[in-house]
Amino acid sequence: MRLYGVDIGSRLLLGTAQYPSPAILGDAVEASRAEIVTVSLRREAGGDQHGQAFWTLIRDMGVRVLPNTAGCHTVKEAVTTAQMAREVFDTNWIKLEVIGDNDTLCPNVFELVEAARVLSEDGFEVFPYTTEDLVVAEHLLQAGCKVLMPWGAPIGTGLGLNNVYGLRTMRAHFSDVPMIIDAGIGLPSHAAHAMELGFDAVLLNTAVARAGNPVAMAQAFAQAIEAGSMARSADPMEARDMASPSTPVLGKASLG
Amino acid sequence: MNVTVVGAGVAGLTIATELVERGCRVEVIDRAQRFGRDTCSWYAGGMLAPWCEGDTAEEPVVRLGQEAIGWWRRHVPDVIEQGSLVVAPSRDAGELARFARRTQAHQTLDATGLAELEPDLEGRFRQALFFDREAHLDPRRAIAALTGKLHESGVAISYGTSLEDHGVNGSVIVDTRGFAARDVLKDLRGVKGEMLVLKAKGIEFSRPVRLLHPRLPVYLVPRGGGHFMVGATQIEAEDRGRITARGMVDLLNAAYAVHPAFAEAEIIETGADVRPAFPDNLPRLRWHGRTLHVNGLFRHGFLLAPACARMAAEAINSPGYKPELMDEDHRERSIA
Numbered sequence: 001m002r003l004y005g006v007d008i009g010s011r012l013l014l015g016t017a018q019y020p021s022p023a024i025l026g027d028a029v030e031a032s033r034a035e036i037v038t039v040s041l042r043r044e045a046g047g048d049q050h051g052q053a054f055w056t057l058i059r060d061m062g063v064r065v066l067p068n069t070a071g072c073h074t075v076k077e078a079v080t081t082a083q084m085a086r087e088v089f090d091t092n093w094i095k096l097e098v099i100g101d102n103d104t105l106c107p108n109v110f111e112l113v114e115a116a117r118v119l120s121e122d123g124f125e126v127f128p129y130t131t132e133d134l135v136v137a138e139h140l141l142q143a144g145c146k147v148l149m150p151w152g153a154p155i156g157t158g159l160g161l162n163n164v165y166g167l168r169t170m171r172a173h174f175s176d177v178p179m180i181i182d183a184g185i186g187l188p189s190h191a192a193h194a195m196e197l198g199f200d201a202v203l204l205n206t207a208v209a210r211a212g213n214p215v216a217m218a219q220a221f222a223q224a225i226e227a228g229s230m231a232r233s234a235d236p237m238e239a240r241d242m243a244s245p246s247t248p249v250l251g252k253a254s255l256g
Numbered sequence: 257m258n259v260t261v262v263g264a265g266v267a268g269l270t271i272a273t274e275l276v277e278r279g280c281r282v283e284v285i286d287r288a289q290r291f292g293r294d295t296c297s298w299y300a301g302g303m304l305a306p307w308c309e310g311d312t313a314e315e316p317v318v319r320l321g322q323e324a325i326g327w328w329r330r331h332v333p334d335v336i337e338q339g340s341l342v343v344a345p346s347r348d349a350g351e352l353a354r355f356a357r358r359t360q361a362h363q364t365l366d367a368t369g370l371a372e373l374e375p376d377l378e379g380r381f382r383q384a385l386f387f388d389r390e391a392h393l394d395p396r397r398a399i400a401a402l403t404g405k406l407h408e409s410g411v412a413i414s415y416g417t418s419l420e421d422h423g424v425n426g427s428v429i430v431d432t433r434g435f436a437a438r439d440v441l442k443d444l445r446g447v448k449g450e451m452l453v454l455k456a457k458g459i460e461f462s463r464p465v466r467l468l469h470p471r472l473p474v475y476l477v478p479r480g481g482g483h484f485m486v487g488a489t490q491i492e493a494e495d496r497g498r499i500t501a502r503g504m505v506d507l508l509n510a511a512y513a514v515h516p517a518f519a520e521a522e523i524i525e526t527g528a529d530v531r532p533a534f535p536d537n538l539p540r541l542r543w544h545g546r547t548l549h550v551n552g553l554f555r556h557g558f559l560l561a562p563a564c565a566r567m568a569a570e571a572i573n574s575p576g577y578k579p580e581l582m583d584e585d586h587r588e589r590s591i592a
Contacts, residue, residue, distance in 0.1 A: 018471075020312045022445075023536035053445030054492035057535060156470055206470075212358055 001200045003147055003178055004093065004125040006064075010035040011195065011225045013066065013180065014218070015205025022057045024214055029061050032218035037063050038095055038203065040070040041085050055088060066127060068095035069115075073108070078115040082124060094119060095149070095182075097129045105155040105183075109136045113143055120144025129182050132166035134173055141177065148174065149182035149203065152194065156206045158186025161193055171198045188217075188224030195228025196236065259572065260285065262419050263432035265297040266395070266557045267550050269402045270565035271430055273331060276409045278569050283425060284406070285417040287436075291399055296434050299451050299527045300395040300557050301477050301487045303464050304328065305340050307361040307387050309556065311473075316538055316580070317556055318360070320563035325391045327562035332393065332401035336463070339388040341365075341374065343381040344468040345513055351468040352383060362387045376459045380515060392464050392477055395558055428572050429547040434532040435494070437551055440544065444551060446494035446530035450503035451487035453479070454511060456521035467510050474510035483524065486511050490555070499526045531555055539564050541571060542583040548572060 001008045014034040019025035029037060039058055058065060067085030072078040075098070082094040098115055100108025107130055116126045120143055128140050132150045140148060150170055153159035161167055162184065171179060181194040182203040191202045202225055211217035257280045261268045264286035272282045288294035306321025329335045342362075344352040356362065362385045371378035373386065403413060414422070419429070431437055435446045461478040477485045489503045504526065511518040534540055534552040539560055542549045550568050553560050567579030 020314070021533075021535065021537035026535070053494060057445070210354075 001178060003127075008035050008064075008201075010222075011201040011229055012191075012222055013038060013201060013203040014208065015203070016040075016058060017070075017205055018209040019214060022054065025209075026057070026061055028208055028214045028218040029063060031215045032208070032222050034218075034222075035063055036066050037061065038066045038068045038205070039085075039089070040068055041081055041088065059089070064093075065089045065091060066093050066095050067091065068129075069097050071099065072097060073099050073111075075111050075115040075118060078111070079118050079122075082119055083122075086124070092123055092125045093127065094124050095127045095129060107131060107151070109133065112136075113139045116140055116145050117143035127180070132163055132170050134170060137170060137174060141174070147178045147180065149180045151183045152181045152190065153184025155183040157184055158207055159184055160186055160190035161197075164193075164197070167194075167199075168197055188220045191221055192224040192228035192231075195225055196231050198232055201225075257281065257428065257572065258426040259283075259428045259430060260419075260422075260424060260426035261430045261432065262286075263434065264288070264291060264403075264413055264415070265295045265432065265434060266300070266399065266561045267432035267434070267553055267564060268430070269399060269406065270327075270561040271432065271550060271568045272406055272411055273402060274565040274569035275572065276406065276411060278573055280569075280572070281426075282406075282411050284411060284413040285419065285422050286413070286415050287418040289416050291396075291403070291415075293527070296529050296531060297395055297399060297557055299449065299487075299529050301451070301464070301475060301485055302393045302395040302398065302558050303340065303475065303477060304335070304391040304393065304559055305387065305464065306559060307359050307390060308340060308342065308466060309559065310359045311355050313556070314536065314538060317560065321556065321559040323563045323566070324559050324561070325389075328391075328393055328398065328558070331405070332398045334397060334401075335391055335393045337391040338463040339386055340390040340392065340464045340466065341370070341377075342385040342387070342466045342468060343370075343377075343383075343514070346382065348468060348470060349383070351470060352385065355468055356385055359385075359387075361389055374461055374463070374465070376461065376515065376517075377465070390464075393558065394479055398558070427546065430568060430572070431547050431549045432551065434551065434553075435530045437532070437549060441542070441549060441551055443534055444532055445492075445535075447533050447554065448491040448493045448495055448528060448530055449488040449555065450491075450499040450507065450526070450528045451485060452499065452504065452507055452523055452527070453525040454484045454486060454518060454521040455482050455524050456484060456515075456517055457482060459515055459517045465514055467514050469510065472506050472510065474507060476511060476514060484511070484518075484521075488555070494530055496530050497528060499528045503528070531557075539581055540583050541567055541579060541581050 012034045013036045015038045069078040069081040098108050098111040126145045127147050129149050153162040178200045180201040181199050185204040208217045259282050261272045261284045275282045304324045306318045310318040365384045370384045438444050464477045466475045486507045533554040537554045539552045
């Protein structure tokens with residue numbers, strides 16, 4: 001998988017919030033074999049120099065950091081947070097999240113497209129958290145995005161892929177754009193499903209962080225994503241309505 | 257054995273108490289002018305709830321925390337042993353099931369059972385978890401009581417004094433400065449917490465109530481006279497500033513979700529401070545030469561201070577003894 005010119009081996013991106021402790025977070029990242037982790041700046045910041053011990057722990061994990069603008073509601077907030085992230089983590093990458101509704105944490109796609117344009121012009125490499133809407137996706141690409149991150153389901157719900165038809169259509173429509181399913185994943189089987197549909201990777205946080213054993217769950221996701229990815233490249237059979245015997249009956253010896 | 261304890265918060269005073277009981281000569285110094293807003297313990301909830309903490313904390317917190325209730329009962333008055341309650345809004349009922357699966361020593365109450373325990377919560381929640389062996393105390397009164405007892409035992413507690421000004425009198429120094437010890441404990445980090453105190457009319461609880469929420473679990477601890485401590489946010493930031501608007505909104509929303517009467521409550525006090533924590537959020541004892549560091553009590557100050565104090569006092573009195581929270585490698589390196 002190639003994201004903004006960088007080759008990434010792992011198909012799992014892991015969020016860093018809500019773990020029982022930074023030590024467990026570190027073990028989970030290792031077990032997941034993720035090469036990219038997301039970090040929310042807005043909540044953990046509190047000021048320019050604060051939160052640094054936690055950020056240092058993240059940097060020391062030896063993985064690539066994708067800072068995100070979690071919790072931002074407007075273009076201005078998101079742009080300011082992205083600029084701060086660029087200074088703290090010394091990266092042009094930014095996961096762009098602009099929330100439009102507090103109950104569903106649904107993206108505000110209008111502000112999202114505008115923020116993506118402003119940030120791309122400013123030299124950022126934007127990973128937009130979006131819906132499966134094709135028109136919005138087209139506008140994000142025009143705004144300069146070279147990766148798309150449609151939701152599986154609302155953030156933190158763990159419902160899996162809510163609109164399989166919409167996601168399949170999106171995959172088919174933008175077949176050359178790297179696409180990462182972001183949010184809503186609850187179980188490894190959801191992640192495997194996303195990979196079987198042909199998505200390039202899966203980004204998740206709560207499903208691992210809030211599991212009873214986050215480290216084991218991280219490993220389970222790594223295996224499921226590998227399985228889904230392998231299945232996709234193995235060209236699965238087509239589903240069909242009528243049963244078809246796997247062993248032909250014709251020519252079988254008839255007894256009695 | 258002469259011991260100088262640096263820091264008069266809950267860690268320092270429990271250690272001083274354990275050392276005095278073992279016959280040591282102890283003095284306590286603290287750079288604050290008095291016990292108050294410069295000390296983390298000032299903002300504590302005072303819940304002695306080891307089983308509830310098992311939701312997110314590791315096994316030693318649950319096990320060692322169980323020492324706390326008896327220790328506090330023996331050393332200060334007014335430990336309230338009425339258990340604690342956990343509730344969830346109906347839209348987050350799954351959170352209550354998850355909490356029940358991951359914790360021990362609780363029973364499930366229906367609405368009637370809840371109303372029998374807390375009449376003011378009648379009709380508010382269809383289910384609750386009751387942890388009947390848990391307890392709570394008022395941290396400020398507990399610190400005052402410990403301070404008084406130490407004075408009676410002849411222990412000098414010098415406020416407005418740092419180790420540099422004071423000089424070293426003891427043969428052992430116990431450093432319990434919390435996040436301020438970051439200058440020597442490089443793996444210590446700060447986790448900001450915010451709290452507030454409300455005074456509500458016409459509502460009283462007999463025990464702490466935790467409200468589960470996917471992002472922000474909040475507890476209300478009754479302080480008597482209609483006062484409730486509401487806490488606490490948990491933010492990976494080392495900023496000792498004031499409570500943020502967002503922190504306040506989150507805490508007030510949670511209080512309101514527990515009971516609408518809190519909408520009319522007065523805000524008596526707000527507070528914010530930085531909890532000291534190591535990467536696994538468990539406390540550590542660590543020798544640096546003749547200084548014993550006791551730090552990283554995180555959100556478990558009153559819960560884990562008794563176990564830490566016991567281990568520190570034993571480590572000081574028996575040089576060969578290595579308690580489970582002792583950072584062995586570090587000690588061996590510093591001795592070599």
